[in-house]
Structure formats: C-alpha cells, structure tokens
Amino acid sequence: MNWKINIGATANVALDTPNWLEKSKGIKMKHQDQVVLVTGAGQGIGQSIVSYFAAAGANVAAVDINADTLNASVNELNANVAGNIVAITANIAKSDSVRDAIAAVVEKFGRLDAIINVAGVGSIDAFVDTPDEHWDKVIAVNLTGTFLCCREAAKVMQAQGSGCIINVSSTAALTGEGPSHYCASKAGVMGLTRSMARELAPVGIRVNTIVPGPTNTPMMADIPEEWTQQMIAAIPLARMGEGEDIAKVASFLACDDSGFITGQNIAVNGGMAFI
Template sequence: MKHQDQVVLVTGAGQGMGQEIVRHFADAGAKVGAVDINKEALTASVDELNGSVNGEVIAITANIAKSDSVRDAIAAVVEKFGRLDVIINVAGVGSFDTFIDTPDEHWDKVIAVNLTGTFLCCREAAKVMTKQGSGSIINVSSTAALTGEGPSHYCASKAGVMGLTRSISRELAASGIRVNTIIPGPTNTPMMADVPDEWTQKMIADIPLGRMGESEDIAKVASFLACDDSGFITGQNIAVNGGMAFI
C-alpha cells in the first residue's frame, strides 16, 4: 500500500475534507493522528474509520490556534507511532461578513485558526522532522485567496498560508523537509452547506470543468505530495479547482 506505516497527522479531521484525507491515508496503510477541536465529531469519525481501513487512526482533540495544544497533539502522535512523516493542515473556519461590517472578533478568529494555526502546526511539525532529516508539510489554502471572491478575513488568511509555504519551504529544504500548499476550489464539504444556493450556483458556473470539487479530489493530491512521487516538489501552491483560477 502506498502509505504503508507512514505516520501522518491531519488537522480538521472530524468532518469533510479532513475526514476524507484521514480515510484515504489510512486506507493506504498509514498510521494517522486525526486532530480536531470537536471531540464528539472526531471520536465518532475515528471509531467508524478504525472498523473499515487498513491502517490505524487515533483521535486527538486540540485547538490548533493555541501553541501548547498543537505541541501536545504532535507529541501524542510521536509518542504513539515514534515519528512524524507528514502533516496536512486542513482545519479552517470562516464567516459571512462584509468587509466594513466585520467584527474584530470574527477577524481575530479566522486569522487565528486559518493562518496562525497553520503556522503553529508547521513549526511544531518541523521541529520533529528536522531531527529525522525528512518530512512533508502540506497546507491547505483556498481559491478565494486567488480570486478575492469571499470574506476579507478568509481571503487574507488563506493568502497568508501560501506566503507561509513559500517562505518556510526555502528554510526547511536543507533539512529534507518539503512544504507545499493545495488550493482547493469550491468543494462539497459541511462548510459549503452554509453557503447560499445562489452563491453556489454562481461558483459552479465559474468552474470550467462544470462541477464542484469533492474531498476525494483533494485527498488524492495530498497523497501525491506526501510520497516519494513528488520528491522534487517543494514551495509550490497547487490549485485543485477545476480551472476556476490560475496561480
């Protein structure tokens, strides 16, 4: 199996894209630390997966916007499995605010989870991977960061993720660590369920391939970036959006 015994940590693993990525890697034989702030949803997901996948999945409740919580989550994976080969930073939040009416607390929360949380996860994972001399860090941005079609806090946070990837990929390359970003287009996830239907239909109309993305589309690209097939790829922002926007 492609990821046999590879140790992977996935944030935002309780539902949607993160949950599917956990399933994809565990099906391929990986040992996965599934991280989410929602303990109930995470536990239910992991219990279901462990009865149906080839690898092993453990549930870790954590708030990725808090450095101590991130440190503890990564330590739990290393303690259980002995190493950390891949981290996939999926966790994200958003809210539907116009720029002028964005409350401070909404801006702070979106930046804290989407950008600061990704930074903290990258930093703590890199500490482990540097000692190993290898690793793959995979961040998740959004096509909204390319088009600007979305709330300002969300677009800014996801654009920041791409800049973070470019910077740390250069710094970490000498340690054998690759860092890349996946940029999904509109994807069928629980987060999209809150988007008004007229917005959804407009987004689909803007996608040349004529459909929404599926979580499996993202999981397959993450799988590629996590294995030796992509061994000469780092610092890249890879759009998986049906042709909706270009980098």
C-alpha cells in the same frame, strides 16, 4: 448575514462521500507505515484525507477541536477502513495544545512523516462591518494555527532529517472573492509555505500548499442553492470538488513521487482560477 464555518464543529459525522469506503478498498498501499497527522479531521476535506491515507496503509493521527465529531468519525473509519487511525482533540490556535498533539503522535508512533493542515474557520462579513473578534478568530485559526502546527511538526522532522508539510489554502485567496479576513488568512498560508520551503529544504523537509476551489463538504451545506449554482457556473470543469479530489493530491505530495517538489501552491479547483 453571518455564515460561520468551523471545521469539526457540527454533529454531522457521516462519511462525506457515500461510496468512499467501498472506493478506498482499492487504493494502493503507497503510504504503508507512514505516520501522518491531519488537522480539521472530523469532517469534510480533512475526513476524506484521513480515510484515503488510512486505506493506503498510513498510521494517521486525526486532529480536531470537536471531540464528539472526531471520535465518531474515527470510530466509523477504523471499523471500515484498513489502517490505524487515532483521534487527538486539540485547538490548533493554541501553541500548548499543538505541542501536546504533536508530542502525543511522536510518543504513539515514534516519528512524524507528514502533516496536512486542513483546519480552518470563516464567516461572511462585509469589509466595513467586520467585527474585530471575527478578524481575530479567522487569522488565529487559519494562519496562526497553521504556523503553530508547521513549527512544531518541523522541529520533529528536522531531528529526523526528513518530512513533508502540506498546507491547505483556498481559491478565494487567488480571486479575492470572499470575506477579507478569510482571503487574507489563506493568502498568508501560501506565503508561509514559500518561506518555509526555502528555509527547511536543507534539512530534508518539503513544504507545499493545496489550493482547493469550492468543495462538496458539510460546511457548504448552509450556502444557498443559488450561490452553489453560481460557483459551479464559474468552474470550467462544471462541478464542485470532492474531498477525494483533495486527498489524492495530498497523497501525491506526501509520497516519494513528489520528491523534487517543494514551495508550490497547487490549485485543485477545476480551472476556476490559475496560479
């Protein structure tokens, strides 16, 4: 069985939380005029984060590889959420595409206050049967892509003297319960965060990682119901995560309330695994 996950690669553009637009109306404007870039923004966790930050007053650059999915999502959000969201199509596994995306954000808004790296891919492969191309793609997007986005964002933030970088890993990196390429890539993201946090702190840049557990997103829709129930049974809080759960933690990490937090990997997994 080969189950491929590609954030932003489906035609599902409906908001992942049906009552999200109504909920978003009450969000405090804690990110007023902040400039935030979100990758993997066309659906799932990335879409939830875009919606949350826009509702909280941020100027949001929504980045995804799938232009149709991204544009449909951004158009719907702009029509229903108070905020300013722009769509930028980019392939985060390509350095020139990442440079162009960051440059477009700075040209549009004049600065970059936070970047939230959500985009990721994966496939289910037995270790001994993993094709080279599957390994290469997962590492290229999940780890190298995160590195490229962080590097280009850090250049802008260093010149500003401030900034916030938030990476997204996975509980699979803690438990090892997942394909080898996916677990390795997401563990690498946590190591990258620690290294960046130490090096970039003196120039005013904070770097942290959110480590989600199983989350109710379109990419989970292809998983057999039996697997879903097994995952829920392993979660002490007895439910799947929602995109909003991740968005709220990202919001905290991107605001002044977390000004003394850097280099941390924060699990948002209902107690499924501990760091």
